Amino acid sequence: MTSTTSADATTHPLQRRLGRLLLVIAFWLAVWQGAALAVGQELLLVTPGAVLLRLGELARTASFWGTIGYSFVRIVGGFLLAAVVGVLGAALASVSRIVDALTTPMVSAVRSTPVVSFIILVLIWADSSRLALIVSFLMVVPIIYSTVLEGIRNRDRSLLEVAAVFGVPLRRRLPAIDIPAVLPYFVAGCRIGIGLAWKSGVAAEVIGLPQGSIGERMYQAKIFLSTADLFAWTVVIIAISYGLERLVAWLLGRAQPRLLHGAPA
Amino acid sequence: MIAIRGLTKRFGDQVVLDALDLDLAEGRVTALMGPNGSGKTTLARLLLGLAVPDAGEIRGLDDRRLAAVFQEDRLCEQLTAARNVRLVLARTTDPSAVDDALRLAGLDGDTLVKPVRELSGGQRRRVAIVRALMADADLLVLDEPFKGLDSEAKTLVMSYVRERCAGRTTLLITHDPAEAEWFGVRPIELTRQK
Known part of the structure; x- marks a missing residue:
C-alpha cells in the first residue's frame, strides 16, 4: 500500500511539466535529425548532434x-x-x-x-x-x-x-x-x-x-x-x-x- | 462657514445642479438627501475639487485640508488596512493610533494584517471610513458612508463616526433619514433637475 505525502502532491505537477517539456524538445530534435538525414548534406542542414559537438568544442x-x-x-x-x-x-x-x-x-x-x-x-x-x-x-x-x-x-x-x-x-x-x-x-x-x-x-x-x-x-x-x-x-x-x-x-x-x-x- | 452660491453643473444637456445655494456650518454636520440623479455626489466632487462648476462658486474652501469617504471604497488592494490608512496620514502619526482606530471600528486580528483585497465588503468599508476620519482634515465629505454595512456593524461604525465628526465641518450624503437623525441634524433635500 502506498501513501501520498504533501511533497509528492507539490512536485508531481512540476515533474509532469518538465517531462512534457523534455518530450516536446525531444520531438523537435527528432524532426531536425530526420530532416538533416533526409537532406544528407551537412553543409545545408547539420544534425543536432554535430551542433552540440561543435558547441562543446x-x-x-x-x-x-x-x-x-x-x-x-x-x-x-x-x-x-x-x-x-x-x-x-x-x-x-x-x-x-x-x-x-x-x-x-x-x-x-x-x-x-x-x-x-x-x-x-x-x-x-x-x-x-x-x-x-x-x-x-x-x-x-x-x-x-x-x-x-x-x-x-x-x-x-x-x-x-x-x-x-x-x-x-x-x-x-x-x-x-x-x-x-x-x-x-x-x-x-x-x-x-x-x-x-x-x-x-x-x-x-x-x-x-x-x-x-x-x-x-x-x-x-x-x-x-x-x-x-x-x-x-x-x-x-x-x-x-x-x-x-x-x-x-x-x-x-x-x-x-x-x-x-x-x-x- | 462654507458658502455655496449659484452652483451649477451640467453634463451635456443634463443639468445636474441648477444654481444651488447651500451653507455648510463650521464645525457642524450638514446632512444632504435626495433621489438618485439629484446631484449629491456631483456636489461632493465639486467640494473636493474633483470637478469644476459651470457657474457659481464655493466660498470658504481656501487652504482647507480635505478628507472623504467615497461611494466606492477606493482602497489600495495590495496594502493592509493600516497601510491604507497611513498612506493619507502624516509620517509622524503613531502607527498604534491607526491600529486602535481600526479596532474601534470593529477590525482586529487577521483583518489588520491581510491585504484589503482579502477583506469582506463591510470590513473594507470600515477601512475607508477610518482613513477619512483619521486624516487631519478641515472638511469631511461622507458620501453614503454606511452603504454595505450590516445593521450590527452600522451601529458600531456610526457611533465611531459621530464621535470623530464632533466639531468638524462635515457634509453627510445619505439616502436614510435615520442616519441624519443619528447625527442630530435635519437633512436638506436636493431635488432632481429636469
Whole structure:
C-alpha cells in the first residue's frame, strides 16, 4: 500500500511539466535529425548532434566566452539604457502634453523603421563597436515607452482622486498607486524587449562586423560555410535571450514586494 | 462657514445642479438627501475639487485640508488596512493610533494584517471610513458612508463616526433619514433637475 505525502502532491505537477517539456524538445530534435538525414548534406542542414559537438568544442575556448561577453555587454547595455529612457520618456509624456505630442509620433516612426536602416545610419555616424548598443537601444526604447505609457494611462483614476483629495505626496503615492498599476506593463515590455534587443543587436553585428562579436563569428561561419558554427551560435543567442528574459521576470518579481510595500509610513 | 452660491453643473444637456445655494456650518454636520440623479455626489466632487462648476462658486474652501469617504471604497488592494490608512496620514502619526482606530471600528486580528483585497465588503468599508476620519482634515465629505454595512456593524461604525465628526465641518450624503437623525441634524433635500 502506498501513501501520498504533501511533497509528492507539490512536485508531481512540476515533474509532469518538465517531462512534457523534455518530450516536446525531444520531438523537435527528432524532426531536425530526420530532416538533416533526409537532406544528407551537412553543409545545408547539420544534425543536432554535430551542433552540440561543435558547441562543446567552442565552449572550451577562451575566445568563445570573450565573444559572448563582447556582445552581451553591448546588447544588454542597449536594453538597460532603453529601459531607463523609455520609463523616463513615458513618465514625462504622461504629465506633459507637449512632450507627448513631440515623442509619440517619433516613437511610432522609430517603431516602423526597418532595423537595417538604423544599422546603416549608425555605421555612417559611429564606429561599429557601438553598433549593437545603439541598435538594440533604438529597437527596445519604443516598446518600453509605449507599454509604460499605456500602464500610466490605465492607472486607477479613483485611487488617483483619493490621493489628490487627501494630498498624498508623490513619494508615497508612487509605490502605493502608480507602480502597482504600471509594473505589469513594464515587465511585459521588458520580456518582449530583451528578445528583440538580441535579435536586432546580433543582426547589426552581422552587418557591421564589429571585431570579436557574435555577429562577426556568424558572418565568418557563413563565409567558411560552417553550418555547425552558425547553428551553434544561434543556439547560444537563443539560450542567452531566453535566460535573460527569465532573469528579468524573476528579478522584477523579487523586487515587486519591496516596490509595492515600501511606501506608506 | 462654507458658502455655496449659484452652483451649477451640467453634463451635456443634463443639468445636474441648477444654481444651488447651500451653507455648510463650521464645525457642524450638514446632512444632504435626495433621489438618485439629484446631484449629491456631483456636489461632493465639486467640494473636493474633483470637478469644476459651470457657474457659481464655493466660498470658504481656501487652504482647507480635505478628507472623504467615497461611494466606492477606493482602497489600495495590495496594502493592509493600516497601510491604507497611513498612506493619507502624516509620517509622524503613531502607527498604534491607526491600529486602535481600526479596532474601534470593529477590525482586529487577521483583518489588520491581510491585504484589503482579502477583506469582506463591510470590513473594507470600515477601512475607508477610518482613513477619512483619521486624516487631519478641515472638511469631511461622507458620501453614503454606511452603504454595505450590516445593521450590527452600522451601529458600531456610526457611533465611531459621530464621535470623530464632533466639531468638524462635515457634509453627510445619505439616502436614510435615520442616519441624519443619528447625527442630530435635519437633512436638506436636493431635488432632481429636469
